[in-house]
Amino acid sequence: xxxxxFHGHACFVLEADGRRVIxxxxxxxxxxxxxxxxxxxxxxxxxxxxxxxxxxGDAVPIARRDAATIVATFELAKxxxxxxxxxxxxxxxxxxxxxFGRVKLVPAFHGGQIxxxxxxxxxxxxxGIVATLGGRAVYHTGDTxxxxxxxxxxxxxxxxxxxxxxxxxxxxxxxxxxxxxVKPRTVIPMHYGTWDVIAADPEAFKxxxxxxxxxxxxxxxQSHTLA
Ligand code: NI
Ligand code: MN
Numbered sequence: 001x002x003x004x005x006f007h008g009h010a011c012f013v014l015e016a017d018g019r020r021v022i023x024x025x026x027x028x029x030x031x032x033x034x035x036x037x038x039x040x041x042x043x044x045x046x047x048x049x050x051x052x053x054x055x056x057g058d059a060v061p062i063a064r065r066d067a068a069t070i071v072a073t074f075e076l077a078k079x080x081x082x083x084x085x086x087x088x089x090x091x092x093x094x095x096x097x098x099x100f101g102r103v104k105l106v107p108a109f110h111g112g113q114i115x116x117x118x119x120x121x122x123x124x125x126x127x128g129i130v131a132t133l134g135g136r137a138v139y140h141t142g143d144t145x146x147x148x149x150x151x152x153x154x155x156x157x158x159x160x161x162x163x164x165x166x167x168x169x170x171x172x173x174x175x176x177x178x179x180x181x182v183k184p185r186t187v188i189p190m191h192y193g194t195w196d197v198i199a200a201d202p203e204a205f206k207x208x209x210x211x212x213x214x215x216x217x218x219x220x221x222q223s224h225t226l227a
Contacts, residue, residue, distance in 0.1 A: 001227060002134040004159065008032035008141070009054055009194045012161060013043070016134025019100035021045040023129060023140050026057030026131075032194040034221035037061065038084030044100045048072040049142025051079065051125035054194070056095065060085045067170050071096075071103055075078035075124035079114050092127050101133035105180035106153065108144035110169070130157070139182060141189065146174035150181040158226060160184035160213070163191030164205050165198030172200055186214045 005017040009032050010024040020045045027033050037058055046059045056076075063070045070080045070087040077089035090096055095104035110126040110223065117123070121136050128141045130153065139153060140161040160182050163169035169191055170178060179187050192200035198210035206215040216224045 001225065002138070002158075002225055003225045004138065004161075004188065004218075005223040006188065006190070006218035006220055010049070010140070010161075010163070010191045011057070012137060012138075012140065012190075013041075014131060014133050016101065016103070016136070019044050019133065021047055021100055021131065021133070022062065022140075024049055024055040024057065025059055025062055026054045026104045028058050029053070030057070030194070032220055034219075037065075043068050043178040045098060046070045047103060047129050048076055048080075048130060049108065049129055050110060050112065050142060051076050051117070051122070051124065052143065053115035055143070056115050063087075064161045069098070073105065073124045073127055075112075075122045076114060079117055079122035081118075092125055095130075096147050097147075101131060103132075104130040106130055106139075107147060107149045108142040109147050110143040110145070134226075138200070139184065141170075141178070143169045146170050146177055146181075147156065148181075150178055154181065155186040156185045157182050158186065159224075160187040161189055161190050164189040164200045164202065165192035165194070166200060167197050169198075172205045172208055175205060176210075176212075179209050179213050184213050186216055186224070186226075188216050188218055
């Protein structure tokens with residue numbers, strides 16, 4: 001059984017087999033979140049798609065508080081280590097089996113600068129994350145354009161977490177094409193509505209997907225469970 005809880009913007013908590021991981025923990029300063037750091041339950045790991053402030057977010061304070069491991073591309077992992085967190089460095093194309101499950105990093109087309117790195121030394125490739133917990137594969141695309149690389153994951157993904165907000169990432173039309181590429185059972189839209197510039201209507205996305213996958217629209221604080 002896998003439980004997916006949305007905490008606004010691109011932040012999700014995945015829980016299975018008594019383990020809990022958080023992806024892109026943008027909580028402090030997130031106008032769309034439902035939680036605060038002190039109400040966020042203890043996590044085993046923090047998975048990061050990239051270093052922009054709305055994704056790196058509270059990763060280091062959470063990792064330090066919970067003695068959790070940050071999982072990220074090599075340069076971003078090194079940046080987090082420098083801030084005093086424990087990090088596991090990976091890179092795109094690589095997978096690793098952790099106590100909580102398996103993580104594979106996959107390509108994303110986006111910017112690689114890291115919030116808080118004034119030197120620019122840690123700038124890295126952004127990535128998507130395929131996390132397999134409780135026997136279910138979740139693909140968090142990170143911030144990305146639609147890319148043909150997504151087709152490589154066709155049939156391997158149970159749940160797609162996909163931006164629809166446009167401007168910085170895919171908008172609704174490209175996100176619906178991503179669903180065609182990946183062929184997940186379920187898709188949960190993200191990265192929209194946090195600010196006016198990424199306003200989008202998830203019901204319009206649902207119409208665009210047109211039955212090719214189950215579209216689950218979560219409000220911050222809501223969960224979706226897979227048996
Ligand atoms: Ni970004
Ligand atoms: Mn973003």
